[in-house]
Amino acid sequence: MNQTPVAVRARMARAQDAAAMLGFLERHLWRRTVTDPALLEFCAERLAAGTLRGGMIEEVHNRADDPLVLSAVGASAFVTDEAIAEFLTGDRPMGALDMLLKAGRGEGGILARESDIAAGNSGPGLNLLVIGFAHRYDNPEDPRCRALLARAIGHFVEAHSGFLLKQAAREDPEPVAGVLISSGMREIRRYRLGEMEIALTHRRRDDALPIFPDSITSQILAHAPPIIRFSPAQRGLLELASQGMTDEEIGAALDISINTVKRTWKLIYERVEERAPQVIGPRPAGTAHVRGAERRRHLMSYLKQHPQELRPH
Missing domain, CATH: 1.10.10 (Arc Repressor Mutant, subunit A)
Structure with a gap:
């Protein structure tokens, strides 16, 4: 049977996607089970409120039994100044996951609230922390993987453009880390997680940006105030x-x-x-x-x- 997808589509995660989002990241990135009912409920509530953002990348196959395959997942959040400073100076692998688990246990001062996002987007800016991104392909040279990553990176830009970001940070395995570094993210450190090499990258708004205006980093840090101001x-x-x-x-x-x-x-x-x-x-x-x-x-x-x-x- 032909396993080549006929299309790759992306959408934002909704509350009902919380279990699929967390389960995918557990299998393909974190490599351990972290989800319990309390964390699942927490993430569903935050996805509904927009304070936790998720991306669901699906491959569409031309077959009746399973036309949609969830093939990549990303999760991100806007966090406080204290939280992103702790993440950047910490030395534990999967520090972004630690932040999510702390917030899920009820620790305050980590995730920005809805009012914080609106205020930051109108004034001092927001701290974007990518909780995790993973895809299902083992071989990054697989043409299907290349198409998938291209759509996933495009969706990352779509999901975060238009916010007033003052800084962004994330942890990624290769080849995603290399793409982001070439786009202007600054590598802070690397570590190994099983067979994966993970890079932690960071970029501040006031840092010098790449010369290419359409790079990933340039696009998410570009900002202009809204004119229409919808409700x-x-x-x-x-x-x-x-x-x-x-x-x-x-x-x-x-x-x-x-x-x-x-x-x-x-x-x-x-x-x-x-x-x-x-x-x-x-x-x-x-x-x-x-x-x-x-x-x-x-x-x-x-x-x-x-x-x-x-x-x-």
């Missing part, structure tokens, strides 16, 4: 729409009726027309509104180029 409910809908969801799928994911979805879209367009009418484009002569499909296409294109509009402020 939290509007941002939640738009983030799902930006992942390609239909209105019916958005309603199911947010647990709201299709009428509420449509009403939210109406309020979104009204806000855009009031604050940035050029985004949707001029109305055709003799009509009251730009057609719905055209409005959505223009808005989604704008949000892809201006992800700060989807971030808390």
